[in-house]
Amino acid sequence: MYKLNNIYKSYDNDKTFVLNNLSFEFQKGELIAIIGKSGSGKTTLLKILATLNKPTKGFYIFDEKNLEKLSNDELAEFRNKHIGIVFQEYNLIGNLTAEENIILPTIFNKKQSNNYKVNEIAEALGxxxxxxxxxxxxxxxxxxxxxxxxxMINDPELVLADEPTGNLDNDNANQLFAMLKKLNNLGVTVITVTHNLEFAKMFDKIYELKNGQLGLYK
Ligand SMILES: Nc1ncnc2c1ncn2[C@@H]1O[C@H](COP(=O)(O)OP(=O)(O)OP(=O)(O)O)[C@@H](O)[C@H]1O
Ligand SMILES: [Mg+2]
Known part of the structure; x- marks a missing residue:
């Protein structure tokens, strides 16, 4: 079970809250899309789920663990081990090969990467x-x-993707969904934020971020 509890997030000394008493609970193995207008706080929320940003107030329970108590170093290690993040701009290192980019997170992880693992993932993603x-x-x-x-390389239990269809045509968006679904079928919890409702409709559950809070989209 994962839980955001009464989360507030502001960027300007609490004058305005982007996230305003937001609570959100999800379970292992869910396949979730979060929609919301531009500026509604989707990236802010995703970064909190990714432990890249700390909430101004409120706490985050990750699989029964309260992350509030971890130092920044511990949090970085925790993130590297448990969370996979697909950024909107992909953030690959251009002068490294695809393989070198893929194994990058393993360098910071005590778990050794091996060629078998890279090949297996590469095979699955074509x-x-x-x-x-x-x-x-x-x-x-x-x-x-x-x-x-x-x-995927560190076997995360949670994969987060920010606006992944941003630059993709419909075919590629469908392929992308197929990949996220495949991951999900392996037991990985997947959360995607997007402004694209058509894309979001492929997911098992849709939440909408509005007025700093998250509710089921119907
Ligand atoms: N680092 C920051 N410092 C100050 N304000 C910020 C910061 N990051 C985001 N904001 C503000 O918080 C609000 C929400 O931004 P956020 O990026 O979370 O929205 P979003 O829903 O992801 O939007 P989009 O769909 O355009 O990507 C915006 O008003 C934005 O200007
Ligand atoms: Mg955004």
Whole structure:
């Protein structure tokens, strides 16, 4: 069970709250989309779920663990181990190969990566032939698959994606969903934030972020 409890987040000394007493509970293995207008706080929320941002007030329970008590270093280690993040701009390192990008998170993890693991993920995402290519030579859709592979390499239990269809056409958006679904079928909890309702409708559950709070979208 994961839980955001009475979360507030402001950026300007509590004058306005982007997240305003937001509570949200989800279970292991869920496949969730969060929609909301531009500026509603989707990225802010995702960063809190990713432990990249701390809430101004409120706490985050991650699989029974209260993250409030962890130091920044402990939090970084925790994140690296348990959470995979696909950023909107993918954040790949251009002059490294796809494979080097994919194994990057394992360098900070005590768990050793192995070729078998990279190959297995690359196979599942259909990017085996790209592994030795420099990331800056890949197309947008290819970069995205590499970013997903990187998010998967440490066997996270939670994968978070921010606006992943941003630059994709419909075909690629469908493929992207198929990949997230595949991950989900392996037991990974998946949460995607998007302004794209059509995309969101493919997910098991849709929540809407509005007025700083999250409610089920009907
Ligand atoms: N680091 C920051 N400092 C100050 N204000 C910020 C910061 N990050 C976000 N904001 C403000 O918080 C609000 C929510 O931003 P956020 O990026 O979470 O929205 P969003 O729903 O992801 O929007 P979009 O759909 O355009 O990506 C916006 O008004 C934004 O200007
Ligand atoms: Mg955003």
């Amino acid at each position: 990017i085996k032939s790209l592994l030795n290519k420099k990331a800056n030579l890949l197309s947008g859709g290819e970069q995205q698959r590499v970013a997903i592979a990187r998010a």
